Amino acid sequence: DDTAGSLGGRMAVVGAPLLVESIQAYAADERAPVEQDHGRATYAPKITTDDARITWASSASEIRNKVRGLHPAPGAWTTLRGKRVKLLSVEPWTGPEATAGELAEHAGMLVAGTGRGLLRIAELQLEGKRATTGEEARRGLRLASDERFE
Template identity: 35%
Template sequence: MKVVFMGTPDFAVPTLEALIEEYDVVTVLTQPDRPRGRGNKVTPSPVKEVALKYNIPVFQPEKLRKEEGTIAKLKEMKPDVIVVIAYGQILPREVLDIPKYGCINVHGSLLPKYRGAAPIQRSIIDGEHVTGVTTMYMDVGLDTGDMILKEEIAILDEDTAGSLHDKMSVVGAKVLIDTLKLIEKNEAPREKQDDALSTYATILKKKDGLIHWGKSNEEIVNLIRGLNPWPSAYTYLDGKILKVWGAKAVHEKDIEGLPGQIVDIENDNLIVKTGHGLVKICTVQLQGRKRMPVKEFLKGYQVDTTTVLGVNV
C-alpha cells in the first residue's frame, strides 16, 4: 500500500514510525518550520525530523488549499491512502478525493465527543474518566467523517495532558495500522457519527489557564492537570504570575476562608480554599523563576494564612 502521511507534532510521530515499518510511505506533508522554544529558533516539526531520518521526501506548504503545485504532485503520486494526524490544516475536497481508499484520520477522542483541536486537554478539564482514539474516513467537516475503529483509554487521577498525550499517541499508531489492514481486506467497518451526541474541544489559549478559585476543588485540579504542560494553569501571588503545575483535591477536611486563601501550610504544601473544598498545591513556578516543589519555593518566599491567591495588583 502506497501511503502519503500528513502530520506535524509529537502526537503524530508514533503513527508515522509504525507506518514506515509496515508500508511504503512515499511522501510526508507537515507544517513549515516555525520559531520554537525560548530562543525562538526556527525548528522543523517532529514529523519532519522523522521523515528526514528515513530519507522520505517532505513537502511543507504554507496553505495546502492555495498550493496547486503540491496538490498536482499528490495526484501524480496516486497514493492508495492518505493518513492524517494533527496536520494543522484543513484538507480541501480536491485532496480528499485523491487516494484510492480515501483519507484516514486518527483523532484523540471517542468520537463524536470532543471534535476539534484540543480533545486530550478538554477531556481532563471536563473530568472524564475514559477517553480514547478513533480512526475515521475524512470528509469536508471538522472531525465529522464516518468512524472505523475505536480504542478506549482510562484517564487516571494522576494523568496530565502530557502523560495522556503520550499514551494516546502510541495507541493511535496501533489503531491506525489495524485500520489499514482491514481496509486492505475490504473488511473495515463504517459507522456514521451521531451529530446530536457531538461536543467540541475548542483550541486553548493562555488566558484559559487562569484559575477561578470560586470553582470547586475538583474543577480546579482538573484544570491544572488538563493544562499541563501547555498553556499551564496560573494564578497571581502579590501581583506576580504563579503557575501551578501540581495539585490535589483535599476531601478529608475543610477549613473556613475566602476562595483563593492559603488557609494552611501542611507538609510543605499550600492548602488553598476554593468555592467548594480545599486544594493542596504541590508544585509551582513564580514569574521569572524555575518550576519547583512548594517546599523549595517556601525557602525563598514568605506566605502565610492571610495570603490570598488570584489578586492581580
C-alpha cells in the same frame, strides 16, 4: 490521576498500532473510507489564556481537574504578588478552612483555599523560575498571613 499529557501518551501507545492496521487495510482495499456525518460533528474551541486561569471560587475538585486537564500545555495559572504562577500539580487537602485563594501552611505544606475545600499545591512554577514543589516555594516566598492567589 492522569493529566492531558500522560493520557495523550498512553493513547498514542494504544492508538499507533490501530492506525497502522487501518492504513494497511485501506491500502489493501479491505476497508472503505466512511465520511463522517457533518450534521453531528462538533468543534472544540481553542483554549484561551483566560480559559486556563484558575477561578478560586470553584471547588477544590474542579480546580484539580482543570490543572490536570491543562497540563502540560497550556497550563492552569493564577497570579501571586502580580506575577503569573503556573500550577503543575495539586491535590485535595483536609485542614483548617481558608477563603478562596487564601494561602496557608498546613503540616509543612503549601495549601490554598477554594470555594469548597482546600488544595495542597504539590508543584508550581513561578514566573521566570523553574518548577518547584509547593513546600520549596512556601519556604522561599515567606508568605504573609494575608497572602492569596489572585
